Amino acid sequence: MKDKIINETxxxxxxxxxxxxxxILNKEDRLFGWLxxxxxxxxxxAAGFHPVRIRGEGNPVSRADGLLHTNMCPxxxxxxDDAMEGELDYLxxxxxxxxxxxxxxxxxxxxxxxxxxxLFLLDPPKGSGxxxxxxxADQLRDFSRTLxxxxxxxITDPSLAGSIGIFNKTRELMAEVSILAGNRALSGYTAFNIxxxxxxxxxEVFNQRLGQFLEKFSREEIAENGxxxxxxxxxxxxxxxxxxxxxxxxxxxxxELCTGIRQFDQMVSLDGxxxxxxxxxxxxxxxxxxMIDIEHRKKYLHGLAEKNRIDGVIYYIIKFxxxxxxxxxxxxxxxxEEGIPVLDVEGEYIKGSYGPFKTRIQAFVESLKG
Numbered sequence: 001m002k003d004k005i006i007n008e009t010x011x012x013x014x015x016x017x018x019x020x021x022x023x024i025l026n027k028e029d030r031l032f033g034w035l036x037x038x039x040x041x042x043x044x045x046a047a048g049f050h051p052v053r054i055r056g057e058g059n060p061v062s063r064a065d066g067l068l069h070t071n072m073c074p075x076x077x078x079x080x081d082d083a084m085e086g087e088l089d090y091l092x093x094x095x096x097x098x099x100x101x102x103x104x105x106x107x108x109x110x111x112x113x114x115x116x117x118x119l120f121l122l123d124p125p126k127g128s129g130x131x132x133x134x135x136x137a138d139q140l141r142d143f144s145r146t147l148x149x150x151x152x153x154x155i156t157d158p159s160l161a162g163s164i165g166i167f168n169k170t171r172e173l174m175a176e177v178s179i180l181a182g183n184r185a186l187s188g189y190t191a192f193n194i195x196x197x198x199x200x201x202x203x204e205v206f207n208q209r210l211g212q213f214l215e216k217f218s219r220e221e222i223a224e225n226g227x228x229x230x231x232x233x234x235x236x237x238x239x240x241x242x243x244x245x246x247x248x249x250x251x252x253x254x255x256e257l258c259t260g261i262r263q264f265d266q267m268v269s270l271d272g273x274x275x276x277x278x279x280x281x282x283x284x285x286x287x288x289x290x291m292i293d294i295e296h297r298k299k300y301l302h303g304l305a306e307k308n309r310i311d312g313v314i315y316y317i318i319k320f321x322x323x324x325x326x327x328x329x330x331x332x333x334x335x336x337e338e339g340i341p342v343l344d345v346e347g348e349y350i351k352g353s354y355g356p357f358k359t360r361i362q363a364f365v366e367s368l369k370g
């Protein structure tokens with residue numbers, strides 16, 4: 001688990017005073033992998049596992065191309081390649097959400113190649129109405145029963161409520177991180193690293209350390225040169241692109257990615273049926289491009305932009321991501337009608353592949369300064 005990126009990230013966080021090295025999960029812990037932010041970590045945690053967000057290594061794909069077509073999402077292919085190379089053998093199980101066709105194909109391929117793994121498929125509805133919530137609540141009960149049978153602990157309503165409280169605390173802390181990034185008390189790079197490490201840590205210890213770290217910051221805005229950028233779009237799980245953007249004079253004051261503040265949006269209610277409460281939160285929180293209600297997404301992005309007084313948007317799309325390619329023209333038009341310029345950037349999820357973006361991003365940032 002302590003790969004090169006994690007060690008570098010820890011070093012960067014230690015520079016600003018956040019000491020979390022001893023809460024990083026290790027391969028010896030009971031780790032249960034997940035990929036999509038529509039996955040309820042609380043259920044995994046209540047079953048006695050540590051939920052860990054899986055990231056592809058970003059190496060050139062080799063073996064996975066025998067099971068998935070090369071014009072499919074490079075993030076998904078990278079994760080499958082790691083699994084086929086044995087890099088994910090430490091996992092006690094894996095849950096894959098049918099968030100897009102590539103993820104569904106990943107489930108199919110995983111089922112063929114790693115037949116002995118504990119594997120579960122969640123199918124989050126694309127709507128957010130009452131029937132969608134009821135449907136997802138039933139799926140979450142099935143997921144809970146599966147983990148209760150295979151996990152170290154039987155899930156009960158009290159244990160699930162305890163886990164919900166822990167993950168709600170993380171959401172509360174991340175809202176504070178987002179505010180501090182917006183007023184520039186924290187750089188966008190530091191805020192991004194904090195959000196990434198949440199999915200790689202023992203969450204209870206992480207919450208405690210992060211809470212102590214945040215106590216020393218004021219919410220008062222810090223004057224700083226540079227334009228105010230909102231980062232939107234697909235998954236980004238590597239710090240080097242964030243550093244590249246800020247190195248050319250941009251301040252990332254809002255990060256709406258599913259690896260950013262969007263994954264921490266909205267609390268889970270502790271009242272009533274916990275599965276209903278989880279379904280309501282995960283289905284009705286800030287939506288990604290896969291969801292049907294584009295008006296909800298537009299309203300959410302507009303709110304982030306207004307709150308953080310952004311000068312421009314950098315919209316990142318992983319190559320072959322149909323959902324975000326469809327989403328982009330609508331979101332671009334929405335922002336430009338409000339006089340907010342948008343730059344689209346397409347990436348391939350390969351280590352070191354961000355360099356070619358630098359000239360375009362730098363030119364965009366310079367145009368905003370004028």
